Amino acid sequence: MPLVGSLDVSGRVADAPLADDLATEPLTLEGAEVFQAMFEIESGPMTDVLPPALHPTIPPTVTFNWLRGANDDIGSFIVCSVRLGSRAGVRPRGFVIGARVTGDDAALRSKWGYPTSPADVRLERRHHEVVASVVDDGRTILAVTMQDPEPISGTDVQWAASMHLARVVREGAEVPRLVQVDPEVSIRKADRGVPRLDAFDADAWGDARIVLTQPVMAWYLTGDVTMPRIRYLCDPAVAALQGTEKIA
């Protein structure tokens, strides 16, 4: 059977956000921007960096995802997530090992389980490139450039759901769960290009075992991003087919 994760997340639970107000209604971020860059990573630790709920993709990948959005109810923010390519059963997922945010993140943490911490997160689209970075405490821990953006159809963009390790309350007890966050997007404009990695400090993102090997592709889009109501929680220690709970 397929390779499966072996990461014991218990050491990460204390730092995981408390998602005590899981989104029960979708919330739209009008005029949002999303930039995502995918790279292949070394396969050696591919099962060590994922929890048993998830399978690694073949080949293993990491995606860097920037989302800039604003909404009267939750404020404005730009958040960058580092996600490992994976599968929950047969479904494409990105297991988020860390996130940095500039702006309002209380709702991101409590409603959708983003494991954010503050940093200087930037995303800039120029005519000849898209430049994105994360500077934490004066140190650049991630920087990616997509050169020569090329317009594409929005239907060609694939944005897999994220799995955020968070603490949630189930039956009166606080337990670790993977919160499935699957935004929908109404795309106004999309571009693609080959990403160039300018900086990546894997240790700063919580797992020094992530070593990038080669770029795959990047895309940038503008549109209305609808943050979902949370429908599924997944026990990280159990295969997703057995450990997924439908909550709405």
Place this chain on the structure above:
Amino acid sequence: MKFGIFYEISVPRPWNDGAEKLVYDRCLEQVRLADELGFDTVWAVEHHFLEEYSHCPAPELFLTACAAQTSNIHVGHGIVVCVPQFNHPVRVAERAAVLDILSGGRLELGTGRSATWTELGGFEANPDETKKTWDEYVRVLPKMWTQERFSWQGRAFSMPERAVIPKPVQKPHPPMWVAVTSPGTEIDAAERGLGSLGLTFGGFKEQEERIGRYRRIIANCDPVGEFVNEQVNTVNFLFCHPDVAVARDHGLRLSGTFGYQAAQLLPAREAYPTRSYPTVGLLPGLRQEASGPGDPSGIPEGLCVGDPDRIVDVIRKWESVGVDGINFLLNCMETVPHEMVLDSLRLFASEVMPKFKPARVPAEVS
């Protein structure tokens, strides 16, 4: 109606010494039996790097062994990946010709372009280019087979005049097919006079519409080869057992395992935003059908899983929408015990096959 068997050659972990050989040996035994039972074609895919899902990177070698161990069954070399980073077109033509010679003129050549980043990225191929290079390949292969000397100034490749040898046994050349996965590829097949190797289906109604479109267009096509190969094949799982409940349990485990394994790979569409790959590949329609609702027996309606009567009914439906042939996946990850695969083939041949084709002169059946 023609019946074939179709190999991805999946090998479950652990890959101990002999694990891959055991699977290959079992496949060859199934092929020998299928030949004796009257199956028409054995197809073998070309895949690279698809761990567990497919350990079949050199199908022409497997098919050479098949040809050497059989008498009648055709050898379907397909799909061959028509992308320069995988195969130079001259090498495709050469290998196909040799296989046609060694099989005594039993070669069918299926063409395609790969659908995973796992493979395309591994060969550093550009997903935007694969449909274009495929189109060039299917036009030059017949020329390489039929012209004494061949030269080419093209987009995917160029070469000075050379004798591409040997030539195939079949004249003017072996039948050519194209893998039809993405919507619209049946039109590509029809416009070029190629057989539609339907690696997908989306239910009877959609298949009927796509076959109708194929038939209408191919009637006035400009063939890339020396003749029109108007045939529509689809792919299906096969598990035939007298007890429908046993058949359901094994058949659904087979189809479920196949879908689960395929999902672990990285489709080109997921990794690389491109109009060139509108679907995820790796038999998406079959995987979708296999996970769909079941009929009263609990088996999805289009699957060739069940007792002989149920499978006869299913095939009649495929026949009624215009399918000329069905190629069966017999196993995946060795989830079905090998002896049961053989028994399934025997039962299918004795109880189902005669309903659709003239009885063969009795052969010695092992």
